[in-house]
Structures are given as C-alpha cells and as structure tokens.
Amino acid sequence: MEEKKNQNSNNIAMVECPFCNKPIEAPDKADVIFTCPNCHKELITYDKVERKKETLRNERIKQEQIYKRYKKKFKWGSIIVLIISLYLYTKNTSDYTYNNPRQQDIQMAVKNYLKQNLDDPDSYKSASWYGFTYNKADKTYSIWHQYRHRNEYNAVQLETQFFTLDSQKNVIQVRDGEDFVFN
Incomplete structure (x- = not known):
C-alpha cells in the first residue's frame, strides 16, 4: 500500500488498493484491518517507518x-x-643438517675436534650450526658453530666459531666469531 500525500484531518489517509489499484480511504494508524470498498479484499495498514527500522x-x-x-x-x-x-x-636446530651427508661429516669432525681441545670436553653442548660451504677451488669446507662449554674457571661459556676443514675433514683453522666483520 502506498500512502499518498493528501490526508484528512480525521486520521484518514488516501491510499491505493494493491489489488484493484483504485484510491481508497484507509485509517492512518498502523495494524488496522479494513476492507476495500471496490474489490472487497481485506487489507491491513502498516507503519512504513517502523517496518523499515525492523528490516x-x-x-x-x-x-x-x-x-x-x-x-x-x-x-x-x-x-x-x-x-x-x-x-x-x-x-632445536643444533644438529639440523639439511640432509647433507657431507655436512653431517663436517659437523662430526668439528665435534671431535672440540672434544679433544676443550678444557672440559664432557661439558660440550651444541647450540647451532650454520653457513656450511664447500670451496671447490681449494677443496675446503667451512661452517659456523655455536656451542656451550665450561672454561678453565668452570664457568659456562657460549662460543661462536668459524671452522675451516681440509678435504680429509681435518680442522685446519678456527676463528672466533668476533674476528669477522661482515660487509
């Protein structure tokens, strides 16, 4: 039902019947049941604003x-x-080897070297391995290793060292991590 703009002062509104499309008078209140005088269909009034709010x-x-x-x-x-x-x-990445058998061998060689050269070899604990490389020109391996151990004063130390090994997997050079400057 569409409400038209002209309304009577007695709370009656002029609307169009949705069935016969003729103008009829309808009560101005919402939810009132009435009958169309032309087609005799039952109609109900509603409040468009309230219905829109509810929707x-x-x-x-x-x-x-x-x-x-x-x-x-x-x-x-x-x-x-x-x-x-x-x-x-x-x-735990301490023994993470990327499934590279050469890297596993190099790590084992470094571990053996450390156990032979540390003050307290039983205190050795691997922390991490990284930077494994193989130099084809001089046939050497290199790897970074971070580990913990007890020093001569029985204090636990965290070391980061760079190991270079020859083709026979013998450690030929060890450098401390502080010796390197990265560009």
Whole structure:
C-alpha cells in the first residue's frame, strides 16, 4: 500500500488498493484491518517507518552474526599459524643438517675436534650450526658453530666459531666469531 500525500484531518489517509489499484480511504494508524470498498479484499495498514527500522535491525543482526563467525575463524586461523610458527622457530636446530651427508661429516669432525681441545670436553653442548660451504677451488669446507662449554674457571661459556676443514675433514683453522666483520 502506498500512502499518498493528501490526508484528512480525521486520521484518514488516501491510499491505493494493491489489488484493484483504485484510491481508497484507509485509517492512518498502523495494524488496522479494513476492507476495500471496490474489490472487497481485506487489507491491513502498516507503519512504513517502523517496518523499515525492523528490516534494518534484522539485517544488522545478520551482519553481526556473519562478522562474529569470520572473526572467530580468523582468530583460530591466526592461533594455528602462530603455533606452527613458534614450533618451527623454537625447533632445536643444533644438529639440523639439511640432509647433507657431507655436512653431517663436517659437523662430526668439528665435534671431535672440540672434544679433544676443550678444557672440559664432557661439558660440550651444541647450540647451532650454520653457513656450511664447500670451496671447490681449494677443496675446503667451512661452517659456523655455536656451542656451550665450561672454561678453565668452570664457568659456562657460549662460543661462536668459524671452522675451516681440509678435504680429509681435518680442522685446519678456527676463528672466533668476533674476528669477522661482515660487509
């Protein structure tokens, strides 16, 4: 029912019947049942503003529910990604070898060298390995190694050293991490 602009002072509005499309007088109040005098169909009045508010309210509630669902999915997805990231970050990399048999051999040679040359070989604990390279020109291997051990004063020390090994996997040079300047 479309409400027309001209209204009587007795709370009567001129509207168009949705069935016969003829103008009729209808009560100006919402939710009043009356009959069309032309086609005799039963009609009910309604408040367009209130109905629009109710429709908007229902749409807003639906949107909030959708937003909450996506927010919940995003939160759980973020938590899963965070857990996986933390797992990968904190995974013990002390003997991580990238499945390279030569690197495993080099690491073992360095460990043996350290156990022979440390003040307290039983206190040796590997922390990390990185920077494994092979120099084809002079047939040498090099690797960075970070480890803990007890020194001559029985204090635990964290060392970072760069080891160079020959083709027979013998340690030929050891440099402390502080000796290097990276460009």
